[in-house]
Amino acid sequence: MSDTPTPDNSKNLQEDALSEDKLAEIRTLIIGPEQAQLGKLQERLDNSEMLAKDVSRALPKAVILRASQDKKFVTALTPTIEEVLKSSIKRDPKTLVSALFPVMGPAIRKAVTETLRIMLQSLNQALEKSLSWDGLKWRLEAIRTGKSFAEVVILQSLLYRVEQIFLIHKETGLLLQHVVGEDIAFQDADMVSGMLTAIQDFVHDSFDAQSEETIETIQMGERTVWVTQGTEVVLAAAIRGTAPEVLRSVFQEALENTLLEQGEALESFDGDTVPFEKSRYLLEACLQARYKTKKQKSSPFLWVLLGIIIIAFGTWGFFSVRNHLRWSDYLKKIDTERGIVVTDTGKRDGQYFISGLRDPLAVDPVTLLRGSKLDSEKVISYWESYYSLHPDFIVLRAKKILRPPETVSLELKDSVLYATGQASHQWIAQARYLAQFIPGITEIRGNDLSDIDLKKLITSKDWIENQSLRFTGGSTRLMAGQSDTLCALVKEIKEFQDIARLLDKHFYIEIRGHTDNTGAEERNLLLSRERAEIIRFALIEEGLKVINYKTTGVSSREPLRKDATEKDREYNRRVSFNITLADIPTTEGN
Amino acid sequence: MIQKKICMVGAFAVGKTSLVTRFVQSIFSDKYLTTVGVKIDKKPIKIGDVDVTLVLWDLAGEDELSKMRMSYMRGASGYLLVVDGTRPTTLDTAINLQKKVDEFFGKEVPFVLLLNKNDLTSEWCLGDAEIEELAGKRWTAIKTSAKTGEGIEKAFLTLTQMIVGE
Numbered sequence: 001m002s003d004t005p006t007p008d009n010s011k012n013l014q015e016d017a018l019s020e021d022k023l024a025e026i027r028t029l030i031i032g033p034e035q036a037q038l039g040k041l042q043e044r045l046d047n048s049e050m051l052a053k054d055v056s057r058a059l060p061k062a063v064i065l066r067a068s069q070d071k072k073f074v075t076a077l078t079p080t081i082e083e084v085l086k087s088s089i090k091r092d093p094k095t096l097v098s099a100l101f102p103v104m105g106p107a108i109r110k111a112v113t114e115t116l117r118i119m120l121q122s123l124n125q126a127l128e129k130s131l132s133w134d135g136l137k138w139r140l141e142a143i144r145t146g147k148s149f150a151e152v153v154i155l156q157s158l159l160y161r162v163e164q165i166f167l168i169h170k171e172t173g174l175l176l177q178h179v180v181g182e183d184i185a186f187q188d189a190d191m192v193s194g195m196l197t198a199i200q201d202f203v204h205d206s207f208d209a210q211s212e213e214t215i216e217t218i219q220m221g222e223r224t225v226w227v228t229q230g231t232e233v234v235l236a237a238a239i240r241g242t243a244p245e246v247l248r249s250v251f252q253e254a255l256e257n258t259l260l261e262q263g264e265a266l267e268s269f270d271g272d273t274v275p276f277e278k279s280r281y282l283l284e285a286c287l288q289a290r291y292k293t294k295k296q297k298s299s300p301f302l303w304v305l306l307g308i309i310i311i312a313f314g315t316w317g318f319f320s321v322r323n324h325l326r327w328s329d330y331l332k333k334i335d336t337e338r339g340i341v342v343t344d345t346g347k348r349d350g351q352y353f354i355s356g357l358r359d360p361l362a363v364d365p366v367t368l369l370r371g372s373k374l375d376s377e378k379v380i381s382y383w384e385s386y387y388s389l390h391p392d393f394i395v396l397r398a399k400k401i402l403r404p405p406e407t408v409s410l411e412l413k414d415s416v417l418y419a420t421g422q423a424s425h426q427w428i429a430q431a432r433y434l435a436q437f438i439p440g441i442t443e444i445r446g447n448d449l450s451d452i453d454l455k456k457l458i459t460s461k462d463w464i465e466n467q468s469l470r471f472t473g474g475s476t477r478l479m480a481g482q483s484d485t486l487c488a489l490v491k492e493i494k495e496f497q498d499i500a501r502l503l504d505k506h507f508y509i510e511i512r513g514h515t516d517n518t519g520a521e522e523r524n525l526l527l528s529r530e531r532a533e534i535i536r537f538a539l540i541e542e543g544l545k546v547i548n549y550k551t552t553g554v555s556s557r558e559p560l561r562k563d564a565t566e567k568d569r570e571y572n573r574r575v576s577f578n579i580t581l582a583d584i585p586t587t588e589g590n
Numbered sequence: 591m592i593q594k595k596i597c598m599v600g601a602f603a604v605g606k607t608s609l610v611t612r613f614v615q616s617i618f619s620d621k622y623l624t625t626v627g628v629k630i631d632k633k634p635i636k637i638g639d640v641d642v643t644l645v646l647w648d649l650a651g652e653d654e655l656s657k658m659r660m661s662y663m664r665g666a667s668g669y670l671l672v673v674d675g676t677r678p679t680t681l682d683t684a685i686n687l688q689k690k691v692d693e694f695f696g697k698e699v700p701f702v703l704l705l706n707k708n709d710l711t712s713e714w715c716l717g718d719a720e721i722e723e724l725a726g727k728r729w730t731a732i733k734t735s736a737k738t739g740e741g742i743e744k745a746f747l748t749l750t751q752m753i754v755g756e
């Protein structure tokens with residue numbers, strides 16, 4: 001074939017070109033505007049700047065829309081954001097540190113507080129359980145089973161707890177990832193994972209189940225294994241207790257997120273489990289637990305404690321009331337006592353106190369206190385001394401001060417102390433003197449009070465005046481036996497003088513000489529004087545002081561008897577005594 | 591860490607379980623073999639610098655009465671095919687099993703043939719001809735004894751190498 005165009009060919013070509021142009025024109029006419037639009041769209045798609053602008057307009061809305069649907073967007077973004085953060089920290093850690101600084105402080109504080117709170121809570125729980133009946137039971141169980149007490153407590157107060165999570169490769173039964181709760185004993189997870197798969201296969205085969213049908217739950221006592229099936233993996237959760245169904249969705253979500261994260265690793269899985277370490281956090285989130293809320297049931301120990309408290313309060317109350325009653329009785333009693341004036345009473349720092357005035361002669365409050373059975377150590381008393389002006393107390397006080405002899409009785413009337421009976425002259429004088437100093441007594445009257453000493457003085461005077469010393473006839477010689485009388489006289493006169501001195505009385509003793517009526521008067525007068533003198537000397541000789549003595553001779557003018565017989569004359573030859581007391585007082589008290 | 595599922599298969603009473611008992615970590619009792627038909631053990635092994643954990647599925651032996659559950663083989667990277675050297679029929683069973691396994695997987699799966707009970711020399715029945723025939727099939731055969739422990743470590747090592755070196 002030749003390339004040179006023939007005239008026929010050229011004609012054909014021209015026609016073709018013409019029809020092509022026409023077609024183009026027709027095309028332009030029909031789809032011209034759309035074509036232009038398509039061109040523009042193509043341009044926008046090719047132009048990265050324009051495309052970025054378009055996407056940026058829709059991006060925020062798109063993000064919100066996707067995020068509201070599920071968590072896949074978050075899961076998809078997580079690795080990128082992690083990379084961004086890593087790169088940022090590598091480049092300049094300060095930027096992130098400054099950004100996180102305001103958050104980290106409170107976060108750390110919160111974490112510390114939370115840890116402390118949990119610690120305290122568990123301590124409280126442990127303490128509470130330690131003291132209760134349950135606690136005792138569980139402690140025995142701990143000893144019996146060899147578990148720690150804490151473990152037994154946790155198990156007993158558990159509602160449910162996800163203890164282990166197995167992420168198992170469905171095809172091989174190999175364990176991809178395994179997470180365990182704290183303090184949980186577990187068997188070799190690799191073997192358990194294999195056996196779990198084997199059992200699933202066994203059940204599946206044994207009951208000729210449809211291939212989609214799988215084991216969802218394995219139950220043994222309080223333990224359950226929940227199996228969540230994924231396309232390539234199985235998530236098996238070992239749970240203790242009764243878990244709520246809602247937990248299945250937690251496992252489902254964890255499984256989905258793992259599949260999303262580990263899609264590639266699962267596709268090319270050849271026994272290497274290292275890449276799955278990255279998804280560990282998703283499984284750890286499944287280790288949830290819930291414990292029984294504290295029952296309001298109180299322990300018997302609490303009741304015992306309450307009982308003890310009630311008994312203690314009861315006893316305290318009883319003693320308190322009893323003490324109060326005794327205190328009231330004591331106050332009443334003390335109130336009726338004379339010579340005691342209570343000014344203040346009360347209770348301070350668990351002790352009673354009482355204060356007031358007390359006459360020293362009043363009853364001792366301590367004695368009353370002893371009588372009231374109150375613990376004297378619990379009562380503080382403060383008594384100020386005072387003199388009570390109650391008549392009884394005035395008399396008592398007068399008795400105490402005056403110390404009257406038993407023969408005297410005292411009585412008070414209108415502030416006047418009346419003394420009756422007998423008393424020594426000295427006491428009477430002293431009483432008169434002291435009475436003026438006794439509060440409540442204006443004077444002492446002793447109208448009915450006789451002076452014993454004065455009485456004695458009178459008696460003595462009378463006795464002396466009744467005595468006579470007889471003489472032999474016509475001489476100054478005493479008759480035989482008269483010396484005894486003289487002795488008695490001397491003794492009496494001495495006593496008389498003493499009493500008179502005591503009573504502060506002045507006295508004159510007149511020694512009168514007498515004769516009988518025989519013989520001459522002159523001679524008798526002389527003889528009588530001599531006889532008086534003789535006796536005066538005799539008295540002096542006997543040791544008497546004869547300062548106020550006077551001797552008189554009255555011859556036979558004052559015969560004792562009529563001189564009829566010798567016997568009568570014998571009586572008349574004598575010496576007699578005449579005593580004069582100066583200012584003899586009456587027995588009147590004044 | 592690399593994990594591999596391998597199975598122990600063979601006729602009934604060829605000594606599969608006894609063979610590995612002393613060489614593996616185990617938590618399950620033998621009763622699983624008679625109940626579930628499988629018992630899982632674990633065997634850590636080191637190939638060069640690589641740590642490999644073999645998860646060993648000890649399958650209940652096959653005999654006239656019971657067939658081995660093939661579903662347990664799923665996902666296995668390889669298997670130990672055990673024969674009792676004192677009972678020639680067990681070799682036939684092993685040959686059949688190997689075929690069935692290949693059929694199940696639809697491909698050739700690495701395995702090592704263990705000629706067990708090698709300590710019972712007086713009762714040994716496998717002739718060299720039979721062994722050579724197997725060698726002709728490019729089977730790897732190792733003589734083992736559960737009693738003396740002979741060849742067991744080697745068997746695990748050989749199989750692991752075959753799997754990892756695939």
